[in-house]
Amino acid sequence: xxxxxxxxxxxxxxxxxxxxxxxxxxxxxxxxxxxxxxxxxxxxxxxxxxxxxxxxxxxxxxxxxxxxxxxxxxxxxxxxxxxxxxxxxxxxxxxxxxxxxxxxxxxxxxxxxxxxxxxxxxxxxxxxxxxxxxxxxxxxxxxxxxxxxxxxxxxxxxxxxxxxxx
Numbered sequence: 001x002x003x004x005x006x007x008x009x010x011x012x013x014x015x016x017x018x019x020x021x022x023x024x025x026x027x028x029x030x031x032x033x034x035x036x037x038x039x040x041x042x043x044x045x046x047x048x049x050x051x052x053x054x055x056x057x058x059x060x061x062x063x064x065x066x067x068x069x070x071x072x073x074x075x076x077x078x079x080x081x082x083x084x085x086x087x088x089x090x091x092x093x094x095x096x097x098x099x100x101x102x103x104x105x106x107x108x109x110x111x112x113x114x115x116x117x118x119x120x121x122x123x124x125x126x127x128x129x130x131x132x133x134x135x136x137x138x139x140x141x142x143x144x145x146x147x148x149x150x151x152x153x154x155x156x157x158x159x160x161x162x163x164x165x166x
Contacts, residue, residue, distance in 0.1 A: 002163045003033040009070060010077055011156050017042075017066045020156055024048075026063060029156070030070055031164060037105040038071045039164050044096045055094040057129075060120055061086065064131035067104040068116040072137060077153075081114060081135030082143060092128040094120060103166050104131075112137060121166065 009030040011018045019025040028042040040063060050056035069081035094100065104118030113136055120129040140153070 002165045003035055003037070003039070004163045005031045005039075005161060006034055007032040007075065008155065008160055009038075009073070010153050013152050013154075015066075017062050026059060028063060028066070029160070030067065031160070032074050033103075033164070036074065037103050038067060038074070039104075039166060040067050040102040041161075041164070042100055042102075044094060044098050044100060046096050049096050051093075053096055055096055055098075057088070057090055060090070060094055060129045061088055061131070063102055063120060064088070064104065064118045064129065065133065067102050068118045068131060068133045069135050071104045071106045071116045071118075072109060072114045072135070077140070079137055079139045080143060081116075081133075082138050083133060083135055084113070085134040087132045089130040090128075091130065092122065092126065094122065094128045098123055101164065101166060125166075 013021040018028040026042040028040045031039045044055040048055050048059045102120045106116045108115040115134050119127045122128050
């Protein structure tokens with residue numbers, strides 16, 4: 001089902017999940033959707049593997065942790081979710097050398113905490129991994145000792161899609 005993209009979220013320079021200046025990064029791009037969910041697009045490479053041809057489960061956990069953690073920040077770059085708990089269910093292997101998508105949403109929220117769920121989708125649209133997490137809501141200024149300077153946290157200007165098929 002196609003969803004219109006409302007807004008693209010920022011990326012970090014050196015993050016293992018979304019860093020555009022980290023050669024080992026998955027290169028995730030995060031998009032807020034009109035239905036209130038958040039989606040990510042990324043590519044698994046051979047250096048993200050555990051077994052030959054299979055993406056490492058820790059990399060999958062990293063994608064879903066960051067994606068769910070970003071889900072509560074719809075329309076804002078001032079705060080983020082910091083992980084309290086993360087539970088994974090691995091249903092199918094994720095291939096390396098594949099263009100992938102993931103989607104997440106907030107399922108419960110109060111002023112200090114939120115809960116969310118997310119899934120990584122295989123190229124054919126089937127669910128490979130599911131996650132549930134609980135997160136503290138914190139301003140970006142309290143998350144990192146070094147802060148988020150413009151050279152660390154920014155919008156990547158590129159030819160972004162107008163909608164995403166999930």
